[in-house]
Amino acid sequence: MTTSETESPEVRTPSNFLRDLIAEDVRTKKYGDAQIQTRFPPEPNGYLHIGHAKAICLDFGLADEFVGKTNLRFDDTNPEKEEQEYVDSIQKDVRWLGFEWERLCYASDYFVQLYEWALQLIKAGKAYVDDLTAEEIRQYRGTLTEPGKDSPYRNRSVEENLDLFVRMKNGEFPDGSCVLRAKIDMASPNLNMRDPVMYRILHATHHRTGDEWCIYPMYDYAHGQSDSIENITHSMCTLEFADHQPLYRWYIEQLGIFPSQQIEFDRLNLTYTLLSKRKLLQLVQEGHVRGWDDPRMPTLSGIRRRGFTPEAIRAFVASVGVTRTNGIVDIEMLEHFQRDDLNRRARRVLAVLRPLKLVIDNYPEGQEEFVEVANNPEDPSAGTRQVPFSRELYIEQDDFREVPPPKYFRLSPGKEVRLRNAYFVTAQRVVKDERGNLVEVHCTYDPASRGGNSPDGRKVKSTMHWVSAAHAISAEIRLYEKLFTKTDPGDFEEGESFLVNLNPNSLEILTEARLEPSLANAQPGEHFQFERVGYFCPDPDSKPGELVFNRTLPLKDTWAKIEKKAGA
RNA sequence: UGGGCGAUCGACUAAUGGUAGGUCAAGUGCCUUUGGAGCACUCAGUCCAGGUUCGAAUCCUGGUCGCCCAGCCA
Numbered sequence: 001m002t003t004s005e006t007e008s009p010e011v012r013t014p015s016n017f018l019r020d021l022i023a024e025d026v027r028t029k030k031y032g033d034a035q036i037q038t039r040f041p042p043e044p045n046g047y048l049h050i051g052h053a054k055a056i057c058l059d060f061g062l063a064d065e066f067v068g069k070t071n072l073r074f075d076d077t078n079p080e081k082e083e084q085e086y087v088d089s090i091q092k093d094v095r096w097l098g099f100e101w102e103r104l105c106y107a108s109d110y111f112v113q114l115y116e117w118a119l120q121l122i123k124a125g126k127a128y129v130d131d132l133t134a135e136e137i138r139q140y141r142g143t144l145t146e147p148g149k150d151s152p153y154r155n156r157s158v159e160e161n162l163d164l165f166v167r168m169k170n171g172e173f174p175d176g177s178c179v180l181r182a183k184i185d186m187a188s189p190n191l192n193m194r195d196p197v198m199y200r201i202l203h204a205t206h207h208r209t210g211d212e213w214c215i216y217p218m219y220d221y222a223h224g225q226s227d228s229i230e231n232i233t234h235s236m237c238t239l240e241f242a243d244h245q246p247l248y249r250w251y252i253e254q255l256g257i258f259p260s261q262q263i264e265f266d267r268l269n270l271t272y273t274l275l276s277k278r279k280l281l282q283l284v285q286e287g288h289v290r291g292w293d294d295p296r297m298p299t300l301s302g303i304r305r306r307g308f309t310p311e312a313i314r315a316f317v318a319s320v321g322v323t324r325t326n327g328i329v330d331i332e333m334l335e336h337f338q339r340d341d342l343n344r345r346a347r348r349v350l351a352v353l354r355p356l357k358l359v360i361d362n363y364p365e366g367q368e369e370f371v372e373v374a375n376n377p378e379d380p381s382a383g384t385r386q387v388p389f390s391r392e393l394y395i396e397q398d399d400f401r402e403v404p405p406p407k408y409f410r411l412s413p414g415k416e417v418r419l420r421n422a423y424f425v426t427a428q429r430v431v432k433d434e435r436g437n438l439v440e441v442h443c444t445y446d447p448a449s450r451g452g453n454s455p456d457g458r459k460v461k462s463t464m465h466w467v468s469a470a471h472a473i474s475a476e477i478r479l480y481e482k483l484f485t486k487t488d489p490g491d492f493e494e495g496e497s498f499l500v501n502l503n504p505n506s507l508e509i510l511t512e513a514r515l516e517p518s519l520a521n522a523q524p525g526e527h528f529q530f531e532r533v534g535y536f537c538p539d540p541d542s543k544p545g546e547l548v549f550n551r552t553l554p555l556k557d558t559w560a561k562i563e564k565k566a567g568a
Numbered sequence: 569u570g571g572g573c574g575a576u577c578g579a580c581u582a583a584u585g586g587u588a589g590g591u592c593a594a595g596u597g598c599c600u601u602u603g604g605a606g607c608a609c610u611c612a613g614u615c616c617a618g619g620u621u622c623g624a625a626u627c628c629u630g631g632u633c634g635c636c637c638a639g640c641c642a
Contacts, residue, residue, distance in 0.1 A: 014582050014590080043642050078641060134640055143638055145570045179640055189571040191638050200640035219642045243572055243637050264573085271579080277642095319591060321581050323574090326635050330579045333592045343605060378605070409603070418601060452601045463601050532602045558603045 016322045018058065018265060022066055022234055030233075036068025037233050040094065040101075041223070043075045044086035044207070046277035047292040047299040048093045050313070050334070054268040057317040058236055060099040069102035071230055076108045077222045079206035087207070089292070093300040098310045103230070107222045108208050110229055114217050115169065117225060117255055118180060118198060122161045126254055127198060128154055129164040131178045140186070141194050147187035148194045154183065168201055171214045175201050182221075184250065192247045196220055224248040227260035235260050238267040239324065268320065269328040272482045273298050274489045279498060288502060289483070295539075295550050296483045296506050306480065307527055307537035307552030312341035331482070335553055342527055342535045342552065347375045347382060350420065350465045351515040351530040353477055355394035357440040357469065360425060363391040368468070371451065373421045387516050388471040389422050394514045396533075399464045400441050402430060407562055409461035411441070417462040420531065424449040424460060465531045472514035475547035478539065479508040515547075522547065529555070 022036060040059040042048065048056075063070040072094060076082050094101070121127040130153045132140060142148030156164075165180055167173065180199040188194055198221040203214045224247075227235045235248075242264045252259055267275075274280065275298060283289050283297070292299050295306035303313075316337040320329050350373070370386035395411070404412040411417050416426040423445040431440035448455050452463070483489075486501045493500075515530075522528070522538045530536050534554035541548045 016581090020584095041642095045642080075642065081641075137640075138638070141638055143570085147570090148638090176640065191571085194638085197640055202640085216640095218640075223642085239573070240636055241642090245572095266574095319580080323581075325574055325580095327580065330592060333580070336592055339604090348602080374601095377602080407603095420601060460601090462603075465602075529602085529604085532604065534604095555602075555604050560603090562603080 014321070017324070018062060018234075018236065018263065018322055019065070021263065022062060025233070026066055034231065034233065036063050036066040037071070037102075037231050038063040038068065038236065039071040039073045039105075039227065039230060039232050041073045041075045041107075041226075041237075042090050043078070043081070044083065044090060045078070045081040046086060046281055047089050047301055049275050049277075049280065049298045049300060050270065050273070050303065051268045051275040051298075052093075053097060053300060053313050054317050054320070054322070055236070055238070056094060056097055056099060057314055058265065058322060060101075062234070062236075068233070070099070071103045071105050071232075072101035073105040073107065073226060073230070075219070075223065075226075076106055076206070076208065077217050077219060079202060079204040079216060082207050084207050089301060093304075096300065096304060096310060097313065105226070105230060106208060107217075107226050108206060110222070110226055111209060111213055111217070113229065114222060114225060115215075118165065118217075118221075119162065121182065121198075121254060122165060122180075123158055124254070125158060125183065127180055127182050128156050128161050129168065129178050130154070130181045130195075134176060137179075137197070141191065142186070144191070150186050151181070151195070154195070165199075168199065169213075169215050171203070173201055175203055177201060180215075182247075182250070184247075190243055190246055192220065192244050193250070196247060220244055220247050221251065224251050224260060224262070225255065225257065227262075228252055228255075228258040231258055232260040235262045237262060237264055239264045239326065240267075264324065265322045266324055266326055268317075269326070270298070270334065271328055271331045271487045272484050272489065273331060274484065274498065288499065295478070296480050305539065306550055307342075307535060308338055309341050309527070312338040315341065328488075339535070339553055339556070342529065344378055345376075346527045346529040346535055348373075348377070348529050348531050349516055349519055350387060350467055351475075351513060351519070351533065351536070352394045352396050352465065352467050352472075353510055353513050353530075353533060354397040355467075355512055355514050356397045356400055356438070358393045358395045358400075358425070358466070359440055359442045360391050360393070360445045361428065361442050362444045365391055367391065368470070371421045385518055387421070387518070388468045389419075390468045390470055392469040393419070393466045394469055394472060395419075395441075395464055395466050400427070400438075402438070405563070405566065407566075408559075410464060411443075411462070416458075416460050417464055418449075418452050418460045419445075419466045420463050421452050422450070422466070423447070423452070424454055424458070465533070467514045467516050469514070471517050473517055473520050473547070474511075475513050475515055475519070475549055477510040477513045477536070477549050477551065479510065479551045481506045481508075513549075519547065522549075527552070 038059045040056050060070045130151050132151050179197045181195045184193045186194045197218050199215045202216050245262050248262050293301035293305045316334050368390040371389050372384050373387050374384050376382035400411045411427050413427050425443040425445045427443045429442050433439050483506050484501045485503045489498050489501045524538045524540045528536050535552040536549040539548040539550050
């Protein structure tokens, strides 16, 4: 059993440069016998979105693969934007995605250590207090093509810097009056090295440290050292931080602490999707959506409410891979993995979104029976259930045409179709109201076709879903379309904003839907396929007797394509 | 026009000097008690120009194009 012929043809996801790099570090024992340690470092200033899911899968997934550990660390160095609400939602979302952290950390846990290291750098002549205003600092920084010039305060004595910095920390100075800067090189072609600010004065209340501090470290001064404190071996971040890497290393080298290494990868972008925390915040604050967890939002809480699953998201992330090129993934790719997942697990039910009464003239009045229906044809172990059938039913308005267009296989006068798992019916006549609107279709059924097959072997072109009018329950159905009309929501004319690309039809609410009675006890967190329609899930807005369903995704619709092609 | 990073089917991504392959999308057919799913097939790519080599997506040289950086945000 050792020949290559008997090896199982296991499916393996192709490698990527991150995995290769870590594997190489493990092989060469770059960190000795220490285990691989990563971290996921969100700033608690907003909700996590699908883009973060990629980072989470990489940070946790790769560590896991190499038998390492991952910390969840809140990068909470800016009290003005951060809130406990975000801290809570982030933890919930990471767990929902299926990951558990080794340690829960906060950059604010390291404020004392960071402060002491700042004193150390001042004593070493590597940092100074600068009294320049923010505007002056900008001017002194130079431009992309011109070098900056030294601040007049750059050569203060160590004693003076120490005194000033301690007084900064003690709250003797107002916001913005001065900053602590690293003394590096004002002529560096990398702007990040032109004496970057290490600390600024912010008399703000921090969500964890309260009013204990009035000076707060900048990202660059906090991140690498936080990594180092936690013995992070591989600190993965997105491409835009590549220019920060020299500074990341500079602090670690000057301080002589554990040499964590930063590695950058490409951020996830999706068509028709906005993944900017600032703009998502704007959508929420200005009421363009119903909240961070609006099912149209790309936030993890939004797509969770929409009915997306962690399994599908993880499969999607694995499939798009990781490189250093900036691209934009087709949203269809995400939707494919979600349909694939739900197709395997979602229980099938019959539900009519836009009802049209169908009366079976030759079915005995007052009679009812139950037909057996498979809960999931993809999974026989899901079993079957009994669904009530009677003389008056509802079918989908779209499933009947008085004048059928070419290739239309559904019900029309004189045509015979199958009611799923029930009987063959043939449309006979229609009933209209005084304004000429269709209100009922009358048909006849073939009693011999019970279960959905005719003993004479007769074939029908179409199978349709239905619900028994007398037994059906009603529900509100929320249909979602893309939130934006453009592939790139950030594409707009001068003087406009991304809001012009908002899709006015992104939410449609249906109130007439009729569902099979087994759905009466559906709970949020469950997933269903409404046969022939799409995947749906109960919304938390549901109340007893007042069900609300979200459409996660519609089923692929070949007929819609045919119709579109014919119309075009 | 300083610095950094990058460029493979329409999209994402493999091939690490040796047959340019996979997934999504698109299209065709088969099958079907979901016009779903599934199955089969098709379309379609190495940014450009030179060079090295028996052989280049890969190495070298020179271009072109794209993204990022001038917060006391992260």
